[in-house]
Amino acid sequence: MIEMIGAGFASVFGLQTLLLIAAGVVLGIVFGSIPGLNTAMAVALCLPITYTLSAVDGIAMIMGLFIGGASGGLISAILLNIPGTAASIATTFDGYPMMRKGQAGKALGIGIVFSFIGGFLSMLALVFVAPVLSDLAIKFTPVEYFAVAFFSLTLMATLSGKSMVKGLISGFMGMAIAMVGMSPIDLTERYTFGRIELMSGFSMIAVLTGAFAISEVLKSAKESMGSGIQKEQISGFTIKGFGFSLKEFVSQIGNCIKSAVVGILIGILPGIGAGTANIVAYTTVKNTSKYPEKFGTGIIDGVVASETANNASVGGALIPLLTLGIPGDVASALLIGGLMIHGINPGPMLFVTNAPLVYTIFAALFVANIFMLVLEYFGMRLFVKVLAVKKYALLPIIVILCSVGAFGSGNRVFDCICLMFFGIYGYLMWCLRYPLGPMIIGFILGPMAETNLRRAIMAVDGNVWAFFQRPIAVFFFLAAILSVVVTILQNRRGKDREKG
Amino acid sequence: MKHSGIIAAGLICLFGAYLLVSSFSLTSEAGAALGPAFMPKMLGIILLVLGVVNLVGEIRQERGRRKGESASADQTVAGGDIVETSAGQLKGREWIAAHVDVLSIPLLLAYAYSMKSVGFLLSSMVYLFLHMLLLTVNKKRNYLLLAVLAITVPCVIYFCFVKLFYLMLPVGILG
Numbered sequence: 001m002i003e004m005i006g007a008g009f010a011s012v013f014g015l016q017t018l019l020l021i022a023a024g025v026v027l028g029i030v031f032g033s034i035p036g037l038n039t040a041m042a043v044a045l046c047l048p049i050t051y052t053l054s055a056v057d058g059i060a061m062i063m064g065l066f067i068g069g070a071s072g073g074l075i076s077a078i079l080l081n082i083p084g085t086a087a088s089i090a091t092t093f094d095g096y097p098m099m100r101k102g103q104a105g106k107a108l109g110i111g112i113v114f115s116f117i118g119g120f121l122s123m124l125a126l127v128f129v130a131p132v133l134s135d136l137a138i139k140f141t142p143v144e145y146f147a148v149a150f151f152s153l154t155l156m157a158t159l160s161g162k163s164m165v166k167g168l169i170s171g172f173m174g175m176a177i178a179m180v181g182m183s184p185i186d187l188t189e190r191y192t193f194g195r196i197e198l199m200s201g202f203s204m205i206a207v208l209t210g211a212f213a214i215s216e217v218l219k220s221a222k223e224s225m226g227s228g229i230q231k232e233q234i235s236g237f238t239i240k241g242f243g244f245s246l247k248e249f250v251s252q253i254g255n256c257i258k259s260a261v262v263g264i265l266i267g268i269l270p271g272i273g274a275g276t277a278n279i280v281a282y283t284t285v286k287n288t289s290k291y292p293e294k295f296g297t298g299i300i301d302g303v304v305a306s307e308t309a310n311n312a313s314v315g316g317a318l319i320p321l322l323t324l325g326i327p328g329d330v331a332s333a334l335l336i337g338g339l340m341i342h343g344i345n346p347g348p349m350l351f352v353t354n355a356p357l358v359y360t361i362f363a364a365l366f367v368a369n370i371f372m373l374v375l376e377y378f379g380m381r382l383f384v385k386v387l388a389v390k391k392y393a394l395l396p397i398i399v400i401l402c403s404v405g406a407f408g409s410g411n412r413v414f415d416c417i418c419l420m421f422f423g424i425y426g427y428l429m430w431c432l433r434y435p436l437g438p439m440i441i442g443f444i445l446g447p448m449a450e451t452n453l454r455r456a457i458m459a460v461d462g463n464v465w466a467f468f469q470r471p472i473a474v475f476f477f478l479a480a481i482l483s484v485v486v487t488i489l490q491n492r493r494g495k496d497r498e499k500g
Numbered sequence: 501m502k503h504s505g506i507i508a509a510g511l512i513c514l515f516g517a518y519l520l521v522s523s524f525s526l527t528s529e530a531g532a533a534l535g536p537a538f539m540p541k542m543l544g545i546i547l548l549v550l551g552v553v554n555l556v557g558e559i560r561q562e563r564g565r566r567k568g569e570s571a572s573a574d575q576t577v578a579g580g581d582i583v584e585t586s587a588g589q590l591k592g593r594e595w596i597a598a599h600v601d602v603l604s605i606p607l608l609l610a611y612a613y614s615m616k617s618v619g620f621l622l623s624s625m626v627y628l629f630l631h632m633l634l635l636t637v638n639k640k641r642n643y644l645l646l647a648v649l650a651i652t653v654p655c656v657i658y659f660c661f662v663k664l665f666y667l668m669l670p671v672g673i674l675g
Contacts, residue, residue: 045665165557169512169550176519176543183536186528190536214608221635222601392635393649396628399608400657408667413616420608432508450539457534
């Protein structure tokens, strides 16, 4: 095996291959950091280019895009409170408060380093435990998928903040928004009001970018009318190394390992990717923390959790992709396309028929991860310059870029209109103090829960008790109950502390 | 806005009720175990219940606030007068600056709705210029700079996406 890994690295260490990986990482970071654009788009745009390259070069470049795209989102999440992609939503929870405290450099440094570590740990998992984990994933039936979705939905409560009722309303509204379109299994039209555009439901990019980016533009527009806080922060921006101490690093190792495990496990499960992994890891770290009440005020633990998990899910998603040929999300589905262009068919036989290329993929991922660390480290001073751009120009430009992203996701102006409406919706929710985090969980996982619940009920002939005879499903149901109980207890404790 | 919390909670109750009532008209001929109406029904009930709980909470809060206000109003009548006159003086540019969020909304919608007919390039230029004007309402403006930005930025974005990434953007009347 070690020989194979060595051969994989040898094939990547050509000048052209290394340059292509670097180009992939840079493009991935750009697409990841601009709200509305994401990794899947970057991969889709580069697939035609990889066709003209050799198999090794093409795959190497796509791996660069993957790694860059997964970590680029942290830049806009921390600096502008706008997650570049769904993978860095939870990064805004503590990253932006850190920026407001004047710790932009520290937040970026932590985000970058723990992205690297998350990616690195998931690669180790990919190399050493891929076969075992893929055996487990293949045992997942709709019952288990429903159990996972059900457990993840209970996290809406954890993300609710001060008012549990408002958080739950926000989450269930997200599920309701996701219901528009064709129902799963029997394809009945729901809430389409006879409009063809609504039959495929709302585009995920329009909803997420609208709720997080456009609403933030409205928020910042209002704030920019008052006295700005930005100027002093930029002039005071100096950074040594990555901006944090060794002691702080050591204190985060536990959080990092927890988040990496969450990221890898979620990445492995097809259908849920980095978009869910970062939020689940954030809530896990918050729930197991000694000071859950400090989360959201700008502590490094939150950034560590989110950024470790989203990069860890990249390696995780590659496990079922390479071993079973099952893509975890849109970006990895496109990656399968990229592999097939070069005559590689992902699946159980891949390790037998194309073993050298598999190890080339591992090596390319590893190199891309290092490039990401280096490029983002040196780019950090450049990224912070975005804060120097006058708000009056920056905000409308963000709107235009979001519109390009929304339009590009489905080639419809209708998605741009939805983008604006969800922006207004998100802004109203913010004004009325309804948290947005739960809405995203509801929107992403609602359809997954419904589809798998209906499939599962059909599979067990309506006998719901059969759900509780499956150990993996029971485990997740118990985890769901535990999550709710822990959240309620923490809320009570928090309230008692406020009173006391 | 006054009573905004109560109005929002009321709207959520109505939305829940709508989901519940409308779910009865959702039928499928496929005859699957849980039909397409199952989820809307569940969500309708849940949102209705949560909405009512929220409504009760908001009304209680409002009452508490009013009691607090009436108790303190006797002591600080003069202070209240000052706030009112200063609010009344918000005119012209100040009023626009105070409502910049609300005024941005029609701009965003007009931009999205005009994109198909006018095209990405032109609609972005007009939108960018107008929104920058709005956001600089209480600042000294450099009209030339705003105009140059409004023309160059959409052109650069258009060029990058259409020529480099082969992404089609609506051309509208220019096409």
